[in-house]
Amino acid sequence: MKKHNFSAGPAILPAPVLKEASKAALNYQGIGLSLLELSHRGPEFTAIIEEANALIKEIIGLPEGYHVLWLTGGASTQFFMIPMNLLNEDETAAYVNTGVWADKAIKEAKAFGHVNVIASSKEQNFTFIPKGYKIPKDAKYLHLTSNNTIYGTQLHRFPKSPVPLVCDMSSDFLSRPFDPNPFGLIYAGAQKNLGPAGTTVVIVREDMLGTVRRHLPSMLDYRTFVKENSLYNTPPVFPIYVSMLTLRWIRKNGGLKGMQRRNKAKAAILYNEIDRNPLFKGTVAREDRSLMNICFVMEDKYAALEKEFLKETEANGMVGLKGHRSVGGFRASTYNALPKASVQALADLMQDFARRKG
Amino acid sequence: MKKHNFSAGPAILPAPVLKEASKAALNYQGIGLSLLELSHRGPEFTAIIEEANALIKEIIGLPEGYHVLWLTGGASTQFFMIPMNLLNEDETAAYVNTGVWADKAIKEAKAFGHVNVIASSKEQNFTFIPKGYKIPKDAKYLHLTSNNTIYGTQLHRFPKSPVPLVCDMSSDFLSRPFDPNPFGLIYAGAQKNLGPAGTTVVIVREDMLGTVRRHLPSMLDYRTFVKENSLYNTPPVFPIYVSMLTLRWIRKNGGLKGMQRRNKAKAAILYNEIDRNPLFKGTVAREDRSLMNICFVMEDKYAALEKEFLKETEANGMVGLKGHRSVGGFRASTYNALPKASVQALADLMQDFARRKG
Numbered sequence: 001m002k003k004h005n006f007s008a009g010p011a012i013l014p015a016p017v018l019k020e021a022s023k024a025a026l027n028y029q030g031i032g033l034s035l036l037e038l039s040h041r042g043p044e045f046t047a048i049i050e051e052a053n054a055l056i057k058e059i060i061g062l063p064e065g066y067h068v069l070w071l072t073g074g075a076s077t078q079f080f081m082i083p084m085n086l087l088n089e090d091e092t093a094a095y096v097n098t099g100v101w102a103d104k105a106i107k108e109a110k111a112f113g114h115v116n117v118i119a120s121s122k123e124q125n126f127t128f129i130p131k132g133y134k135i136p137k138d139a140k141y142l143h144l145t146s147n148n149t150i151y152g153t154q155l156h157r158f159p160k161s162p163v164p165l166v167c168d169m170s171s172d173f174l175s176r177p178f179d180p181n182p183f184g185l186i187y188a189g190a191q192k193n194l195g196p197a198g199t200t201v202v203i204v205r206e207d208m209l210g211t212v213r214r215h216l217p218s219m220l221d222y223r224t225f226v227k228e229n230s231l232y233n234t235p236p237v238f239p240i241y242v243s244m245l246t247l248r249w250i251r252k253n254g255g256l257k258g259m260q261r262r263n264k265a266k267a268a269i270l271y272n273e274i275d276r277n278p279l280f281k282g283t284v285a286r287e288d289r290s291l292m293n294i295c296f297v298m299e300d301k302y303a304a305l306e307k308e309f310l311k312e313t314e315a316n317g318m319v320g321l322k323g324h325r326s327v328g329g330f331r332a333s334t335y336n337a338l339p340k341a342s343v344q345a346l347a348d349l350m351q352d353f354a355r356r357k358g
Numbered sequence: 359m360k361k362h363n364f365s366a367g368p369a370i371l372p373a374p375v376l377k378e379a380s381k382a383a384l385n386y387q388g389i390g391l392s393l394l395e396l397s398h399r400g401p402e403f404t405a406i407i408e409e410a411n412a413l414i415k416e417i418i419g420l421p422e423g424y425h426v427l428w429l430t431g432g433a434s435t436q437f438f439m440i441p442m443n444l445l446n447e448d449e450t451a452a453y454v455n456t457g458v459w460a461d462k463a464i465k466e467a468k469a470f471g472h473v474n475v476i477a478s479s480k481e482q483n484f485t486f487i488p489k490g491y492k493i494p495k496d497a498k499y500l501h502l503t504s505n506n507t508i509y510g511t512q513l514h515r516f517p518k519s520p521v522p523l524v525c526d527m528s529s530d531f532l533s534r535p536f537d538p539n540p541f542g543l544i545y546a547g548a549q550k551n552l553g554p555a556g557t558t559v560v561i562v563r564e565d566m567l568g569t570v571r572r573h574l575p576s577m578l579d580y581r582t583f584v585k586e587n588s589l590y591n592t593p594p595v596f597p598i599y600v601s602m603l604t605l606r607w608i609r610k611n612g613g614l615k616g617m618q619r620r621n622k623a624k625a626a627i628l629y630n631e632i633d634r635n636p637l638f639k640g641t642v643a644r645e646d647r648s649l650m651n652i653c654f655v656m657e658d659k660y661a662a663l664e665k666e667f668l669k670e671t672e673a674n675g676m677v678g679l680k681g682h683r684s685v686g687g688f689r690a691s692t693y694n695a696l697p698k699a700s701v702q703a704l705a706d707l708m709q710d711f712a713r714r715k716g
Binding site for chain 1: 361363365366367368370371376377379380381383384388389390391392393394395396397398430431432433435438442462466469542547549553554555556573575576577578590591592593594595596597600628665675677678
């Protein structure tokens with residue numbers, strides 16, 4: 001039985017992508033070799049990475065001047081690589097603190113230059129997205145986290161900024177259309193909407209590079225990846241391949257508009273149920289609710305039933321619904337690839353549970 | 359038809375490993391989810407990484423005090439991470455230059471401390487392994503490359519050293535027994551003997567860590583990986599899984615002694631043919647010939663036949679035999695997983711070719 005996979009990441013991938021990936025791991029396109037044992041310099045992988053780059057450019061609608069890079073080390077590596085590559089010691093970068101990951105990005109950046117945290121919801125356990133803050137004109141960049149996986153908040157409108165935006169889009173990358181022009185750099189660990197764990201996409205605008213004075217090791221210099229088309233050394237072949245398959249799936253299913261339509265429909269089912277159901281309640285400001293990670297807990301008087309409900313979800317083939325320890329309760333991650341039927345099954349179970357226990 | 363895969367890396371993996379990997383990509387152990395969409399914090403992957411660590415320790419026979427870490431970024435990332443973590447600016451590390459990769463390691467290290475290149479075969483296009491050099495007692499470590507993929511040379515005996523050895527074992531990791539005690543740090547990109555591209559194993563002795571004064575970003579500090587058992591952030595789940603399967607295969611097939619026996623037998627077939635066949639000749643000092651990458655060219659008077667022979671290998675289902683551009687001719691990579699039958703097929707073709715063209 002195929003499970004309902006609500007995991008926060010690594011997360012559900014489209015069924016046809018998994019089928020194709022499985023075939024490629026045994027015998028890639030019938031050539032008699034597994035993709036796992038193919039040279040990254042051969043014609044097969046060259047075609048894969050070129051298609052992946054072209055698909056990202058097409059799907060987002062990237063203007064000229066942006067480079068698509070395939071790195072490793074996750075968003076956590078970008079937390080320091082960004083200031084290392086973009087910020088001199090006497091310069092200041094602005095950061096908005098909307099969660100543990102933004103907090104780590106801030107901490108890592110402080111070793112490379114001045115960090116100005118211009119807004120934060122830390123004191124309120126990150127239950128909302130700060131708005132209306134002033135962005136200093138002399139900042140080198142403004143760092144944002146577009147979706148906060150742990151808390152279930154999402155930036156539904158990017159602020160107008162006098163400086164380039166740098167954004168961690170790990171958990172909502174390619175889930176909705178957006179205007180790329182204000183962004184100097186976008187990064188995303190693949191393991192949410194894009195692919196399996198093992199690769200990180202960085203999209204960087206040419207003019208962001210080459211302004212720092214410090215020494216950069218070759219593998220930490222974005223320009224190495226630009227110059228060598230992400231092939232300076234052996235890249236993570238299979239994770240990039242599976243990401244390319246997912247990109248094909250996104251395009252085939254309506255691109256970013258199609259993804260947004262799917263994701264809005266799924267989120268509506270679940271948020272409606274949370275708001276309607278007397279046993280459950282959401283955990284964050286309504287206007288900042290994420291379409292990717294839907295966090296909810298039980299109303300105080302039913303709190304003792306949390307374990308029981310979680311058990312029932314598991315008995316019904318639903319996995320990954322336990323909330324993060326810093327929020328508690330439940331978290332349903334509803335990434336691009338999650339079918340509407342999975343969300344409906346969860347909402348139905350919540351209704352049924354309320355009928356029996358309410 | 360299954361090909362004879364002589365690729366230098368990413369390289370051939372054992373057939374049962376590929377079969378198991380393919381299954382896991384679709385439905386991991388029948389649980390109804392692909393390994394590509396499973397949380398790295400769940401019981402499935404926890405068991406995988408723990409087994410992988412235990413297998414490396416068992417197969418090598420690592421004494422207490424060594425940590426097995428799973429990183430990303432390849433050996434090229436280790437080229438700077440090693441001096442960054444081990445070498446202060448006023449300290450000196452000794453390096454032996456035996457190829458392009460050692461050369462890059464030297465270049466990257468120079469940004470972090472003093473580098474003393476105590477021996478080199480660069481002027482002779484790396485056709486031999488320097489020996490009999492003096493290792494300075496005050497060096498922080500001695501960096502070696504145990505096998506040089508491009509040139510086909512291998513260190514058959516590690517030098518007795520008054521300082522800890524640091525070794526790039528990317529292309530002969532787990533291909534033969536060795537005494538781990540002189541090593542302070544061993545590293546290897548997985549994509550030769552261990553697994554697919556996408557993960558790098560670092561084995562580090564506890565006493566090597568914590569002696570540098572510079573700031574280390576969390577993701578560049580080996581201690582982060584030690585402390586969090588390589589799970590500080592999302593690791594490359596699938597590459598680690600396939601590596602674990604390969605480790606199981608190594609143990610099942612006689613461990614490092616079994617691998618060495620296989621590799622010696624394969625190399626003997628091919629080197630004997632190279633030495634016997636009037637059309638071909640080896641390219642490196644006999645005593646330094648690699649058991650992993652066997653480089654050979656055509657004798658000068660037959661040089662015009664190189665392209666023809668390469669075509670014949672391809673027509674016979676052999677892939678990856680074109681030599682690296684800096685050596686020319688042919689390179690047969692004969693990693694652990696390559697069956698003896700593949701090497702025999704190549705030797706037979708060389709004999710047949712000589713009969714027809716000699």
